[in-house]
Every structure is written in structure tokens, then in C-alpha cells.
Amino acid sequence: MSGVRVLVGTRKGAFVLTADGKRDRWKVSGPHFAGWEIYHLKGSPAEPNRLYASQSSGWFGQVIQRSDDGGATWEAVGNEFRYEGVPGTHQWYDGTQHPWEFARVWHLEPSLTDPETVYAGVEDAALFRSADGGRSWQELSGLRCHGSGPRWQPGAGGMCLHTILLDPADPARIFIAISAAGAFRSDDAGRTWRPVNRGLKSEGIPDPDADVGHCVHRIAMHRSRPGVLFMQKHWDVMRSDDAGESWTEVSGDLPTDFGFPIDVHAHEPETIYVVPIKSDSEHYPPDGKLRVYRSRTGGNEWEPLTKGLPQRDCYVNVLRDAMAVDSLDSCGVYFGTTGGQVYMSPDAGDSWSPIVRDLPAVLSVEVQTLP
Amino acid sequence: MIRVVLPAHLRTLARVSEEVELQLDGPATQRAVLDALEASYPVLRGTIRGQATQRRRPFIRFFACEQDLSHESPDSPLPEAVATGVEPLLVVGAMAGG
Numbered sequence: 063m064s065g066v067r068v069l070v071g072t073r074k075g076a077f078v079l080t081a082d083g084k085r086d087r088w089k090v091s092g093p094h095f096a097g098w099e100i101y102h103l104k105g106s107p108a109e110p111n112r113l114y115a116s117q118s119s120g121w122f123g124q125v126i127q128r129s130d131d132g133g134a135t136w137e138a139v140g141n142e143f144r145y146e147g148v149p150g151t152h153q154w155y156d157g158t159q160h161p162w163e164f165a166r167v168w169h170l171e172p173s174l175t176d177p178e179t180v181y182a183g184v185e186d187a188a189l190f191r192s193a194d195g196g197r198s199w200q201e202l203s204g205l206r207c208h209g210s211g212p213r214w215q216p217g218a219g220g221m222c223l224h225t226i227l228l229d230p231a232d233p234a235r236i237f238i239a240i241s242a243a244g245a246f247r248s249d250d251a252g253r254t255w256r257p258v259n260r261g262l263k264s265e266g267i268p269d270p271d272a273d274v275g276h277c278v279h280r281i282a283m284h285r286s287r288p289g290v291l292f293m294q295k296h297w298d299v300m301r302s303d304d305a306g307e308s309w310t311e312v313s314g315d316l317p318t319d320f321g322f323p324i325d326v327h328a329h330e331p332e333t334i335y336v337v338p339i340k341s342d343s344e345h346y347p348p349d350g351k352l353r354v355y356r357s358r359t360g361g362n363e364w365e366p367l368t369k370g371l372p373q374r375d376c377y378v379n380v381l382r383d384a385m386a387v388d389s390l391d392s393c394g395v396y397f398g399t400t401g402g403q404v405y406m407s408p409d410a411g412d413s414w415s416p417i418v419r420d421l422p423a424v425l426s427v428e429v430q431t432l433p
Numbered sequence: 434m435i436r437v438v439l440p441a442h443l444r445t446l447a448r449v450s451e452e453v454e455l456q457l458d459g460p461a462t463q464r465a466v467l468d469a470l471e472a473s474y475p476v477l478r479g480t481i482r483g484q485a486t487q488r489r490r491p492f493i494r495f496f497a498c499e500q501d502l503s504h505e506s507p508d509s510p511l512p513e514a515v516a517t518g519v520e521p522l523l524v525v526g527a528m529a530g531g
Contacts, residue, residue: 096445097442098442119442120492120529121440121442121490121492121493121526121527121529122442122443122446122480122481122490122493122526123479123480123483123490124479125446125476125479125480138446138476141478141479141484142478142479142484142485144484144485
């Protein structure tokens with residue numbers, strides 16, 4: 063019988079949650095790397111037992127871990143992320159220029175076809191690639207050096223490259239997103255880049271529709287339609303039907319369009335999920351009610367999903383990398399909270415239950431659907 | 434022989450349970466000890482000092498013989514008791530909450 067493996071990164075370690083295809087009885091493994099921040103871990107689509115994890119600490123810096131047995135054992139691999147050339151400067155919180163400094167890896171994106179190739183999105187924002195299973199890393203510096211870097215600025219969590227989308231139909235096309243610079247696209251496997259932010263409007267920057275400077279929180283795509291992108295921006299939920307060339311707002315009837323994660327149903331490319339958060343100064347759900355919103359129309363028309371989720375006194379947040387879907391026949395949807403819960407819906411969001419309730423604050427959730 | 438005591442997280446990372454013993458060819462300095470430590474345990478590269486800068490990470494401290502050696506030059510001689518293995522060099526994660 064098929065099954066699922068949920069990879070959870072938290073403030074104090076990683077956890078691996080497994081279940082068979084019914085998804086009603088769960089085994090919890092962890093904490094792995096106890097006490098360290100695990101910003102993200104993800105499995106290779108080409109070899110599901112190959113996992114990569116970003117382990118970091120304010121004291122001891124960055125470590126990259128790799129597993130070849132689905133997370134049972136791990137090996138530390140390369141942790142040297144050296145910017146190519148002279149790193150230059152970006153905008154600091156106070157508007158002055160600040161030197162690029164490596165802080166941590168926010169997101170690891172394994173290649174769709176080669177288990178040895180993996181991309182890393184880092185803070186301060188840059189994209190790195192390893193072609194030897196994480197042992198060595200080379201910057202794809204065309205992104206950081208394409209010209210607008212001095213106008214990029216950190217969001218509240220730092221200036222992070224947090225989203226990497228590999229186009230399943232075109233191996234040369236990569237999308238990335240940076241807080242707070244915006245979305246960028248490469249059509250030559252990461253050598254050159256250009257911003258793809260036309261249509262975004264952000265009140266928090268001097269020119270609301272500038273080509274860069276937007277605080278994009280997350281982008282998602284359905285692998286059957288890689289030219290259609292969905293974005294949760296700082297404020298606003300957006301979509302693009304032309305691979306990022308232009309964006310239109312689809313916040314529609316959401317109670318608030320601030321939030322972090324966004325994801326797409328595994329089998330319905332127009333069904334998308336967000337978790338509305340009250341505001342950028344109040345990082346919790348409106349009215350103390352934790353509600354996932356689902357649109358079956360690719361945006362604009364949204365329905366709250368509440369069954370099994372706390373509907374009073376709930377003040378957790380759901381971070382940008384903390385939502386994922388499985389690809390079983392009845393699509394499972396998963397998300398983790400800063401309160402340490404990982405919720406799962408086996409029926410595309412109609413009903414929810416917690417897999418675990420008391421983990422450290424959840425930073426990321428990824429799901430592997432296993433044969 | 435130099436004795437080095439690592440903080441718990443780095444002992445886990447290096448897969449050692451107790452203090453580490455290192456042989457140095459030349460004078461005992463912070464730099465020589467860290468070079469030998471990283472040669473024996475490559476997984477520790479970047480966790481105590483920056484790989485590019487070779488500077489001590491901000492929240493790492495070096496103590497020995499009840500002294501704070503964190504701000505000494507990496508090329509200054511370590512105390513005789515450390516150089517002769519009587520006392521260990523302590524690599525410490527700074528007290529900063531968490």
C-alpha cells in the first residue's frame with residue numbers, strides 16, 4: 063500500500079512523520095539534529111530516500127545534512143556557501159547599503175531528475191547549486207548580480223531566498239522568490255535572470271509597482287501547468303497565467319489577504335489553499351480562528367475550511383514553507399504552525415486533524431508520497 | 434598533546450562523546466589547534482570560525498585556565514598548561530539565551 067512521509071523542520075530539530083495510505087495512524091521519528099533550527103528539509107523526486115536538510119544555529123552556523131535511507135540516518139555534507147566575486151551591498155532596514163553576508167539556508171530544492179543535484183536558497187539572498195549531493199556548492203551569481211541587488215531589502219525575517227520552483231516541462235526554466243525583492247525567472251538554467259513582478263503593487267515601498275522590492279512570501283505551481291503561478295505576497299494573493307510576465311490579484315473575498323504559504327491541490331490545478339493572517343503586525347489568524355481558505359476557481363472565490371481546526375483562542379502563525387500536499391487519490395493537505403501542531407486533511411481540506419500537537423515551532427513541512 | 438572540550442552540539446556533530454585530543458607539530462596557538470581540529474573532524478569546518486574569514490564566530494568563546502582567551506590573537510601562544518595537555522581548551526557557546 064502506498065504511504066506518505068511528512069518532513070517537518072522546527073526551531074529545535076527535524077521530525078519525520080510516516081503513515082500508510084489511509085493516513086490515520088502516524089509514526090513520529092525525531093527530533094533529528096535536536097536543538098538546531100531546521101529551516102527546511104526535502105526529498106529528491108528522483109530518489110525519494112535521498113533527503114536534504116538545512117541545519118543551522120546562531121552559535122555554530124550552517125550545516126547541510128543528507129540522508130540516503132529516508133531519514134533514518136544522516137551524513138553532514140558541504141556547508142561552505144561562498145558568494146562569487148565581490149559580494150556587494152543591498153539595502154538595509156534603515157535604507158543604507160549593507161554588505162551581503164551569508165546567514166543560513168532557507169530552502170533546499172532537489173532536482174526533479176538527478177538526486178545529486180540540489181539548489182539552495184540562502185540569506186542574504188542568493189541561489190546556490192550542488193551537483194555532487196551537497197558536498198560542494200556554487201553560486202548561480204547571475205541572480206544576485208543582475209543589477210537590482212542594491213535595491214533589495216530584508217523582510218522582518220531577513221533577506222531570504224525562500225522559494226525555488228523548477229519547471230517540470232522546461233529544465234532550463236527556474237523561478238525563485240526573495241523577501242523583499244520579488245520574483246525572478248531564469249530561462250537558461252540559472253545563468254541569467256530577470257525580475258517578473260509586473261502587476262504587483264506594494265504600499266510598503268516608495269514606488270508601489272516597481273520592478274523589484276516586493277515582499278513575495280511564497281509562489282506555487284501545479285506541475286501539469288508550470289506557466290500558471292500562484293503567489294502569496296505580503297499582502298495580496300496573486301496569479302500569473304504567463305509564467306510570471308504579469309500578475310493579477312485574486313484575493314477576492316478572503317477575510318484578509320495577508321499570509322505566508324500558498325499551495326495547489328495535487329490533482330486540481332485550479333484548487334489552491336492559503337491561510338489568511340490578520341496583518342503584518344499581528345501574525346495570527348483573524349478572530350482567533352484558524353481557517354484554511356480554499357479556492358476551486360484559481361482565486362477570487364474562497365471558502366473557509368474549519369472542520370477540525372481550532373475556532374477560538376488560536377493565535378499561531380503558519381510560515382511560508384509550512385504547507386504541502388500529497389498526491390494520493392484523495393489529495394492530502396498538510397500544514398504546521400508556530401505553536402507546534404502539524405495538521406493534516408485527508409480529503410483536500412474538508413476536514414482536519416492534528417498529527418502532532420506539541421512540537422517546537424514549525425518552520426517547514428514537506429510531504430513525500432511513497433509507492 | 435592538546436585537549437579540547439567541545440560544546441554538546443559540536444560533540445554530536447563530530448560524533449565524539451568526550452574531550453578531543455590533538456597532536457600539534459608546531460607551537461600551540463588557537464589557529465594551530467583549530468587547524469588540527471578541523472583536519473581531524475572536517476564536519477566542524479565553519480562551525481567555530483568562518484570558512485572564508487577564519488575569524489571566530491560571534492557566539493563562540495575560548496576559555497582555558499579560568500581565562501577568557503576569545504579576544505587573543507589566533508596566533509598568540511596558548512597557556513603552557515594547555516600546550517602541555519594539563520588543562521583543556523574549552524570551546525564554548527556564548528550564553529545568549531536559548
